[in-house]
Amino acid sequence: TTPAVFHWPDPAIDSMDEILYRPNNGVGILTTVCNARNNSSIAAQWLRIAYHDMATHDSVAGTGGLDASIMFELDRPQNIGLGMLLSLDDFALSPNEHVAMADIIAMGVINALIGCGGPIVPFRGGRIDATEAGPETVPEPQQDLASHTAAFARQGFNATEMISLVACGHSLGGVRQADFPLVVTEDVPTGVQLFASKIGFDPKVVTEYLDSTTQNVLVVGSNVTTRSDMRIFFSDGNVTMQSMASADKFNQICGDLIERMINTVPSTVTLTDPIEPIDFKVWNTVLYPQDGSLTLLTTMRIINSSLKSTVTLFWKERTGTFCPAAGCSVPSFQVQSAQPSFLAALKGVTGYTMHSFNASIDLATSISYFWFEVTNNDGSAPVIINNQGANFTIDQDVLLFVPPRTTFTSAGLDMVVAVKDLSGTVDVTSTTTLHGNASVPIPSTVTSNFELDSSIPAADGYTFYSASISSASLSNTVHATIDGTAYSLWVPQPLAGVA
Numbered sequence: 001t002t003p004a005v006f007h008w009p010d011p012a013i014d015s016m017d018e019i020l021y022r023p024n025n026g027v028g029i030l031t032t033v034c035n036a037r038n039n040s041s042i043a044a045q046w047l048r049i050a051y052h053d054m055a056t057h058d059s060v061a062g063t064g065g066l067d068a069s070i071m072f073e074l075d076r077p078q079n080i081g082l083g084m085l086l087s088l089d090d091f092a093l094s095p096n097e098h099v100a101m102a103d104i105i106a107m108g109v110i111n112a113l114i115g116c117g118g119p120i121v122p123f124r125g126g127r128i129d130a131t132e133a134g135p136e137t138v139p140e141p142q143q144d145l146a147s148h149t150a151a152f153a154r155q156g157f158n159a160t161e162m163i164s165l166v167a168c169g170h171s172l173g174g175v176r177q178a179d180f181p182l183v184v185t186e187d188v189p190t191g192v193q194l195f196a197s198k199i200g201f202d203p204k205v206v207t208e209y210l211d212s213t214t215q216n217v218l219v220v221g222s223n224v225t226t227r228s229d230m231r232i233f234f235s236d237g238n239v240t241m242q243s244m245a246s247a248d249k250f251n252q253i254c255g256d257l258i259e260r261m262i263n264t265v266p267s268t269v270t271l272t273d274p275i276e277p278i279d280f281k282v283w284n285t286v287l288y289p290q291d292g293s294l295t296l297l298t299t300m301r302i303i304n305s306s307l308k309s310t311v312t313l314f315w316k317e318r319t320g321t322f323c324p325a326a327g328c329s330v331p332s333f334q335v336q337s338a339q340p341s342f343l344a345a346l347k348g349v350t351g352y353t354m355h356s357f358n359a360s361i362d363l364a365t366s367i368s369y370f371w372f373e374v375t376n377n378d379g380s381a382p383v384i385i386n387n388q389g390a391n392f393t394i395d396q397d398v399l400l401f402v403p404p405r406t407t408f409t410s411a412g413l414d415m416v417v418a419v420k421d422l423s424g425t426v427d428v429t430s431t432t433t434l435h436g437n438a439s440v441p442i443p444s445t446v447t448s449n450f451e452l453d454s455s456i457p458a459a460d461g462y463t464f465y466s467a468s469i470s471s472a473s474l475s476n477t478v479h480a481t482i483d484g485t486a487y488s489l490w491v492p493q494p495l496a497g498v499a
């Protein structure tokens, strides 16, 4: 399959690339070494929450699936476990208006697998979060084989796939005695009876089952009623378990099934093509009036390029003539390198070079679009980066976000936008996505009203409006109706106060 194409501006793909492939971005960092937590692992907790979230899927009705409905289902006995709330807390800062919590749960699974040495599962985005709980359809260990087979069939997995998917899931983590005292009946020093003797995403859960050395309490626990793994693994006379005993087969079967698991979504959801690291990414772009001109800040991020390459920014006027025929241009003022995320590194990204620009644009003629020219300084011809031929188009210069006038406050952010003075009526609001907290881990949306900011005198043909935005903000879209025309502006959180 061909990867999704990034046509700037595309806040969804832009954000997904950030979360997956930039360093230190929440979901990526925590699992890179298969970290232990609560005597199990973060990876195990992230894989389990994803399965439980997906398990509401009804493949006939086309409802449920990976839709973050788990946020509303945590009080059910089937979802008992410390790892559930901790995982949602791990994920809290990563979603935004364009990337659902369900997408973050899917990314969590991908990072859990690679962190523990498992296969690389591709990520597709576009999941939509449920607004209420789904049905109570997570399988429980005391249920019989027929119920489990029916439950997996409903979720879209046949009897063979059920065996494999359970084995894949139970490669990580174990059963907590405090939460499942009827399953873990013997005292375990750590409080968790692990499914396999070795930490890591590998076929130990299978091989130890086959050679009868397994300590998996859902196979050999003294409570026969809750030996659900035993019943499932043995349901075809071990044919499927034997087929998964090698590391290669285990990774291949589990990679495929877990990919299907995270891509199990309501039939109303269409997932994107796989999101791969964006080759030439326009990053943190902002245009605002300042000291008699317009300032354009932007960065071109290039994968695996040498710091010796030079990048030039070009642009064209919006009205009238100011620039030479070839366009106005400015060289980058700064070139920095940045590390890839662990996942990006596994995909062959050795590093990013970030070429940053600060262009001063004539106020009267303004800007309609920009593009870049990359020269490798090795005799090869320069390469034009122009958004696949469409150019990087600035769709309007009437409503602009002004980072240097935006300040952090104790409450969050005093966000300032500039409105081109058309001497008509102006109405500015913003839709802000807020993160949840440790006890209510559910993102929410609030609307804020911007007021004319009398502390900032009108200048350069613009008047300034401000609003106080909560520190729990994940992202904002500013909406304005100016003289009857609607404008909107996506302001990703990292941009606040950059300049």
Ligand code: HEM
Residues within 6 Å of the ligand: 040, 041, 043, 044, 045, 047, 048, 051, 080, 081, 082, 083, 139, 140, 141, 142, 148, 165, 166, 168, 169, 170, 172, 173, 174, 175, 176, 177, 179, 180, 183, 228, 232, 261
């Ligand atoms: C019949 C189906 C299943 C049953 C009855 C079952 C049951 C259980 C139980 C009782 C636990 C202990 C939870 C805890 O103490 O926190 C557990 C843990 C776990 N399950 Fe399953 N499970 C099933 C299928 C799956 C599937 C399909 C996956 C994923 C593909 C999965 C992934 C996990 C993981 C990763 C853990 C470890 C969690 C941790 O250590 O924090 N399970 N399962």
